[in-house]
Amino acid sequence: MKAQPRPNPVTALSKSELERRLREATMLKQIVATSGAPLEPLTVLNVICSELVEVVGVQHAGFARMSEDGQYLTVVAEFGGEHRTGLNDRIPLKGNVITQKVIKTRRPVAVLDAQNDPRMGAGREAARHFGVVSMLIVPILAGDRVVGTLGLDSYEPRRFGRSEVALVEAVSRAASPLLENAHLFDQLKTELAERQRAEEELRKSRTLYQELVNSLEGVVWEAELHKDSLVFTFVSRQIERVLGYGMSEFLGPRERSVWPRVLYPSDFEQVAQRLRTLAITLETAEVEYRALDKDGRLHWFQDRISALREVDGTVRLRGLIVDVTDHKRAVRLERDRNLALELIARGAELEDILEVLVEMLAAQLPEVACAIQVLKSGRVRFAASTNLPETLRRFFEAGATGPLGYRVQEGEASAMPDFEQEQRLDDPARQLLLRSGYRSALTLPVTSKEVVLGALTVISPSPLEPDVRAAHIVADLAAIAVDRQGLIEQLEYQATHDPLTKLPNRMLYQQRLTQAMQRAEEKGRLVGVLYIDLDNFKKVNDTFSHATGDELLRSVARQLAAAVRPGDTVARLGGDEFGVILADLPSVQMAERIARKLGAEVNTSVRIGNRALEVTASIGLALYPRDGTDADALYRYADREMYAVKGKPADKAPPAAEGQ
Template sequence: MDTETRDGCLPDFLDLLLDTVILVDAEGRIVYANAACERMFGYSPQELAGRNLFDFVAPEDRERTCEEARLVIAGHHRIGFENRYIRKDGRRVHIMWSARWSEKDQLRVGVARDVTELRQAEAIQHATYAISEAAHEAADLDVLLREIQRILATLVPVAGLALATCDRRTKKLCFSYQMDSEGNSPVFDVPIACHFCDQIMCGGVSGATRDAALAALAGTKSSRGSACTLALPLEVQQETIGVLVLKSEPGTHYSERDKELLHFVSEQVAIAIDRAQLKAELLRAARHDELTGLPNRRLFQDRIQSALARCIRNQRAMAVLYVDIDDFKQVNDSLGHAMGDLMLQEVARRLQFCVRETDTVARLGGDEFVLLLEDLQSMSDAQAVADKIREVMSPPMDIGGRVLGVAASVGMALYPEHGLEIEQLLSHADEAMYSDKRSKAPTTNH
């Protein structure tokens, strides 16, 4: 392409094109760019002149872009090559190129089209589908959120993610998940985060107040090089079920386009999280006693089977303790089932006080409870727990304004002394409990 053509009317015609036309020499320097380049890159043709085109390529795309340029210079026409560029305002754009080499002019002639919106639409569609799939396949909420974090990171910069949800029973806001890109937790200062997320859920934070809240939440100031925080209310059927909080990489910020992207996928994220929470609640309801919140018979059976397998494998001891409330029927008959339920809840609370976090307290039904103690050093460890149960049960209970005395019968079975099978251990503990009950004089509960 000679100078006369370049300096004549051809550039004026090229400025009418909606696509960008760029001429680049063998070293990558921009010789010419038409007017459309400013819409695409944010730089005017004058600003681009003499600059190296590779300086604007996204770092992760530079190697393959250089290889593509070598192919063009070698005489291979390239049609439909895509890469990403950094605009003057810092945003990334997806560009599709058609290019050829002019041997006569020793220039690469490239025609570029901005396909950012198309690629973002595809990314949103893919992310929405992936989140929906994850909601069906994830074993629990933590697994789902880790997958959501990975998916969102394909759309926007995500250095950390947290989920604030409102417990449906207690109505308290808590962070049920926090994780940064390296797998570390926590990401945010929890008290500050809970405070502002609670306000966001209630619609009490907006404008400058919300910006300040999110800056405090991130633990950073709105300064160059700091991280940016974005709070995304999650709504299902016009109810806000939580707040998803994203933290950007240091030095990056969330643009209006990023917010639009997240808005598109937020509904699917909300549905997925709501479904996972409902699944967890149904699973818990199936495996826990509704009245006391303790593991029920089904969950206890699972745990004792696992505990026995560990005892056999590690040659360790364990104990099963049956606990029955003396004269509980009399409380139900004379004071009513509501008072009886309150007593059972207090008994459950006291029993949990007697064991370690690694042990299990379960309610089998009625006034029957069972404790599973693992990794015991000796029989005296189990006996100490049995003694503690009797001790914590001895103080009167204030139930619905009435002071009631309570006593418990306890039966104990040890593995391997009293049996090698689960049924043997349960039977021995049950017999020991009834033996303890028969040895007592009648008690009075009111």
């Protein structure tokens, strides 16, 4: 008998099943990515809640942990909606039939009407209070043991589909270790407190003590204080991994130990004074200080130091050092990020914001130098830098956007891990960078909506990882700041310029006239105000079309702008009326000469398409302070002069059209 072909397992899946698996894979990928971040377990659970709210389409999601006696649940993470159950709130299981069923059967339960379902028990009142209509409760298992629940709340009636339930179950399985770790994290805090009480017992067995401290994540050290002489007697081997020096280099009298060179110079005396105080008070204290490793990198240490006096009078100091550099930098990074966003929101100057950003990066990576360049209208501008030697500053000022980033123009990051081996770097630039003490670079494009706005370049004396988080955050914030500045400039331009002719509008014209009069008063000069009106412009619109009239206005605007001096202003005041400010005039004669020049430029034939239009204009001139000492008086005088000229018969000729 002929064998039947087996169906392809992929094509046999339904569309809905494929969609469910895709959503589940996307969700789990996000969970895995978040779980690998340097975050506490509860923070990751909060992120998972936010992902569930987005993917499933509910208004609220939350994790609860089962108590050891199984009598209540404690909310440990949640996201979304107007209501918050309250972190660490205890939810009794007694009377809550639905949650008891979930725990007993180890299977999800959906509730269509949580406000009226009698199985909810006291939970009905909570559902009414928070506006929850439908719910999905899923158990979280560790092996065959229920360690908590994952709940989804909807403020509208809904049924949870089979694929959605399967997705939430998959998330609960992925989140189970995190929920367990959150519990272990709390237990660890308690265990650290208990460790202090064990120190006296550990002292009795030196061998066991050394084996234990060498297995710890932190660095344990001991020293003896004889009068004013401090002798370091022990340090655990983790010091080699953290600071790069051998264990033996830390031992012996303080003068011969490497400790004075390792401690940050400004912190050394503070730590020494604290040790002397503890030797007198025999207390336990936590001391924070900075240290430099063998490669010059900065570390933040949190040192828990205790002191006790031996029978012979010797004071023994013992410390447990924890490297809190990552935590310190994360806190500082978040604080600086919020500060930068606040500056951007307040509309601070772009240069000030970019200076804050480079200092923000320097706080995260003190050994590096960095520069931000901004690309505007096709030109590169050096905007901000920190720790950058003057020779390298000139290199960046004269170079292209991201001179060390060979893919920055395409909007891609690029790294140069070793200048000596980098083939894409020309030799003069290589020697300049190496002489300055730098060996690697990372260049990140500053982009917004796939448009390259500039570049952030980071150079380091040691290799840089391409995924340096702080650098990427700084580049993103720089993009927000530059993009916002561009938007502000665009809005300011639109608010102060005529959209048809691109000339300044009446508002900007008035501002510049006020400024010109102030400068003229200080310097004893004159200011000319010209009022220009095109004769018979309405006939152009009526005879040839408004499009022809618009093009005529643009042509006149170009002629006027080309005829004035660099410091003068040509503005469109409305309709067919133009205004000109002649600033810093030495004499009346010069004002009249410029006015005649403008008249000659405007009173000419203008070709619009296949038509030649004979253009005439009436011009009125007023001088500050001769004809008025404020803007309104000057406007009125120039307006009267203009109408006096317009009344002349030669100016009344209608526009002529040729070549029709």
